[in-house]
Amino acid sequence: MHRTRQALAAAAAIGLLAATACTSETPDEPAPEDDQSTAESGDEWFDQAEYDRQLEQRGIEPEGDPAAPWLQAIEPEWVDTAEYAQEGGDHTVCFSNASVSNPWRVTGWITMQQQVEVLQDEGRIGEFRHSDAADDDDQQISDIQAFVDSGDCDAIIISPSTTATLTPAVETACASGVPVVVFDRGVNTDCAVTFIHPIGGYAFGADAAEFLVDELEPGSTVLALRILPGVDVLEHRWAAAQEVFADSDLEILGNEFTGGDAAEIKNIVTQYLQRGDVDGIWMDAGDGAVAAVEAFEDAGQPYPVMSGEDELSFMRKWDETGMTAIAPVYSNFQWRTPVLAASMILSGEEVPAEWVLPQEPITEAELDDYLDRNADMPSLHYAKFGGEDLPGFPDAWRDR
Amino acid sequence: MSRLRSAAAALAGGGTGTVFALLIAIFAVVAAVNPGFFEAPSLMAFLKQAAPLVILAAGQYFVIVSGNFDLSVGALVGAQVVIAARLIDGEESRTLPVIGLMLLFGAAVGLANGLITTALKVQSFITTLGMLLVLYGAIRLWTGGAPTGSLSESFREAGRMGIENVPLLGQIPWALLIMLALGAGAVQLMRTRFGRVLIATGDNELATARSGGRVDTVRTTAFVLSGLSATVAGILIGGFAGVSAQVGEGMEFTVITAVVLGGVVLGGGQGSVVAAMGGALTLEALFTLFNQLALPASLRPSVQGAIIIAAVAYAARQRRLTSRKPQREARPLTATPS
């Protein structure tokens, strides 16, 4: 009796696994054998053409004033926005934010609010509404719909929480006739008047990987630390890195998901160090980079060659320790651009259809300069936030 | 003698035996994969990093054994680290006062959980779920979304440093010593009148009340202890790895899993604090094993889930059998001082 019940339970459990397994027979699934965590995901997220384009864009001199990188654009295709031009300056601009759930977004969000104040004082925009979806795609779809249905928005700015899933919502926003500005992550539609973003994830990942390849002896070992799977911007960085590492002589020890949790990062690095030498660390985002460095200190190992991000905690650590490192940048100043773009569109000025912002890593040479500029900023602040000239600086970013 | 027997009995039946067997099994595999793991430095590193979860497990044990849940510990750990960073803001001199403040805050959160649960008769699952949301939101409201400030070196000492150059062992982490101290404390506490009333409350609330037990008081105290353990865990984690926005996320589920893995029964009245801490250690060992085996990172949750269900199902079965199997020959109990 009892046994049969357990059998029954087991059967059900197996049934579950079987069923889930069979759903993976769909075409766009990778064959089971390449389920290696190292080989993982690269294939799916790698787009050769886009990769080449981004790497090329790194070399192109952007148009516009270098002092205001948030207004620069790489190879812009200017589009006429006369159709959206409106009289007066009392336009309501609505912003649907994916979330402010990590320091990078928090910093950017402050910058954006500061920029808005300026524009409002200049009388170029009126009310600024925003909604925050707390990383919930469905929530953000509702938020966007709410903006559209309210009919009060003269322009809608969207920072999608995920590329593919927000596409239909953005399309509805476009369909409503108001100008739509998309930034940070893209969507699978070009219906927006302008799509603002730095060069991109491939460039970020490649900057980091190339640096490691250049600085490390052939045969050195590299550990890749990633936040979580399935997020396109992050997957692109890793895909590019894999591409670069593939034709190098570096040995990739593994890639680990850390959730961006410092404790997890330190724990993982410590374990790898215990198993053998680690010469280089590649990270898909700077969160918790310091913890990785500390793991080496605590294990009494020499500092690795490292790629982090322009997060100050990491850059300060880098400065203290004098280690060999680079801070790839996913330009935080891009948070200024969308509101500026919106105000330009509403006054009929031309904007690039795809507004590609410069994205240059911070190297040893520029380190001190950026540290000085951000001397009294908190440690989870991003060096290239580009808000130094805004009236709120520095208090708005310092005393949140 | 009788204690020895009881220890044996405890290991034989229920989840307690299961968890230590599992721990040994896991360590065996780790040893096979990588004998180096058991050299002092890496073992110490393992224990250092496992300490916070073990301490959390001890705290959670008090709540669970008295028949409740505490889902708010993860958020509390995160909150404590952020509070520390913001208030200390790099000033060595502030370290101790702030730690004191954190302990007060942890106790206060526990007290709130306890009072809402006992006085307002809200199920602890809901109480602490609500507290989780409140803490998560409030702390970010306070810091504008991302942690600000920074920890002092002395604050980080506890979680990061240790007694250096010990023969054979190298570094003995403070975290390990704190863990052992608090663990011993927890075991002692369960031997006190409080501990006995606490577990009796989880077993039979009515009988305990009719014996004059302050049922609500001990349950509230359990929540306070859980809050304090979360504070200490926060101090150790913050010390171990510094501030990051994600500290503590999801820890509540990990720690409850650990405690249940230790054979502590949700619903109360059964299980030992040692086993609960053993469960935490086992879980950490499991994560280490995954890493040692270079198991695809994305696959690990599945294996973890399967192992936990299997272990708990096995323990549940064991319990059913022991409660069925005829008891050994009973004889008159001669006076043996306890």
Added chain:
Amino acid sequence: MSVRRLDTTALIYLALLGVVAVGGIAVAADGGNLFSPANLGDMFTRTSLTGFLAIGMTLVILCRSLDLSVGYTAALSSLVAATTMDGQVANIPLGIAAVLLVSGLVGAANGAIVAYLGVNPFITTLGVGLIIKGYLDTQYRGPAGDVPRDFQRFGYDGIAHIPVSTLVMLAVAAAGIWFLRSTRTGHHMYAVGGNIDVARMSGIRTDRTLMTAHILCGMCAGLAGLLLASRFGTGSAEVYTNLYELDAIAAVVLGGTLLLGGRGGVAGTVAGVAILAVLDTVFNVLQVDPFAKDVLRGAIIIAAVAIYARRQIDRSARRPRFTAADAAPTPGRPA
């Protein structure tokens, strides 16, 4: 249904009215109108997703069980739907069928482990959730599959400001109410959650009842997955990060269903879902800081349950023999 249960449900709808009223005033004070078609539509939309999950959750909670895996099941279902449909209108029925099958099986696994292996539901569903998570992280990286336009209408179209998804959700809710009221299995869930021994003594197959509850809960999560797929136009593994399961549980408890089982119902749950949705909309219209939202939600949930707890009836009511009135006058000092 019995008088008392109607009481509770009525109370909850009163609470809903209260929230709507307060929200409306707050919004009006802010110069807006909570009852503008746009805002109403928004409110309704926000009920659908949590609604599906909460309806299923109600069934398992009535049986004194729990399901912490619904978020993962929904994510899995969205992918199953999108990858099966694969852009082909013809595949829509197949996709729906596949989703219901898979999600039902997940529920069956939960139910079997709880009912037959005697594992606590908290751990069971947490574990099954982890298993699915691992599968998703390994098999799907980010969005996959493609949902045909026609099916996206499910997530976007509306009839007179009421979204189709909400109508479907309400239909499912009605089905749930009917199921609990009019089928033996549904009715027996109250007995299983209320007192499993009495249920057994009455000849109820408690194991099967528990299984059914979990299977249906899984399928409701499947419906949630279909909704997600239709709104995303694709399947997304990421959604499990949103802790939908906790929202659902909160909604159920707000709806007056006892977390210890045996009392409550889907009608109340719908109100609970609505309360959360109204709050969301109000917070949005008022531009409440996202973190303040969490604080308020947490506080409101606790407060609501505390109020319900006040209304628990005393089970061991012994009929008094003497009231102070008919008591013989007692000489001496009162005690």
Added chain:
Amino acid sequence: MTESTVLTMRGIDKSFLGVRVLRSVDLDVRPGEVHALVGENGAGKSTLMKILAGVHTADAGTITLGGRAVSFTHPLQAQHAGVATVFQEFNLLPDLSVAENIFLGREPRRRGMIDRRAMTKRTADLLSDLGVDDLAPGAKVGSLSVAHQQIAEIAKAMSQGADLVCMDEPTAALADAEVELLYRLVERLRERGVAVLYVSHRLREIFDLCDRITVLKDGELVDSVAAADITPDDLVTLMVGRRIEAAFPEPLPDTDHGDVRLEISGGGNAWLDGIDLTVRAGEIVGLAGLQGSGRTEIAEAVFGIAPFTRGTVAVDGRPVKLTGPRKAIAAGIAMVTEDRKAHGLALRQSVRANARMVLDANRRAHSRARVERIPSILSSLDLVARGPDQEVRYLSGGNQQKVVVAKWLATEPGVIVLDEPTRGIDVGAKHRLYTAIRALAAEGLAVLLIASELIEVIGLADRIAVLHDGRIAGELPAGATEKQVMAYATGRSPR
């Protein structure tokens, strides 16, 4: 037996833990007869009934129902065989309606759906059929009075189309007005040719209702007679019988009882009224009375569980407000509760843990010396266990009870309330407890003894207060006869 019977039981034997509680008992119940099963508590009535209900299985003997030999291993089998039992603890779900409870698991269906209209209608019919007019099928059971809950229970039994309904102390929890209801119910059953096996202590009821009376004593059948052929007094004599002198320890010469330790004057609450009672040091006062007469309520009032709302209580001359167990314990009162599993023990904890529970829970009661005395207390009670670490759930009922007694003795109380201290424990353990109780009195404790087994009260008490319907009907000195006690308890004037 030549005439037709619904039920025939032959040579039923049953033992628990080697103690024989039923010795080859025979029972015959005819269709449509109301058959009383009487005897003192412990005579075996309940066990016999539980065997019939499929809760216990007989060790030996045959059961024939409607001509078919049966043997039950599960209550459901008994139900299906047409035996419906109404136990004292109810089997109803408070959150469901009367109709839902009655048809639970057997809901009428139409096209696969529960047919609530039919369910309500059939419930209504059933109730009106039973002459119950004031019970709405839709009413939630949790909101009903005990009487109506009991009616619902009986209706549930009826709806199963039973031809034999067993009622265990059905009026125990009822007030007089409600008893009338029950009478009507039983009458209806009789009219419909349903046999009723009726267990009760209340002689009046038995003679009002029953056709035949079967008397059990010490697990044996004494006699089975037609109600018409016997007087109440003779029946009591039959129940009490010629006693094989039970080994009760000698009472102390009642001359030297000490000062008054417990004094209740004018005590009353929702269930009690005008209670005046004193217990002296070294004195054992027995509380006698039928189920629901207020015995347990007095104990609960004294221990602060359901406190007195009227009158005063003084311990050792000091007035005390007994608003809760902690207060009572602080005042030096101890209470061995009736239901030890629910109120007395933490079953999954060890003997040691349970024995020190009260000391652990009350700082003022706690002292190293007392804790160290526990093992000797346990061994003085001859506790039989694997060791101090054995979980109490594995102990026999008698030994569990010893643990409960021990945990209270550990507090060195001045007043001890014993509520059914020997319920469901074997004879050997009983005698240990008897001596223990005497010893306690000898040590100067005031003992308030509640026992439904008259023989215990009479054998142990120095003085007996007999309760009836919440009031003290009379006091009797030591050595009173059971007939005298029964007289007061059954609400008749003693002579």
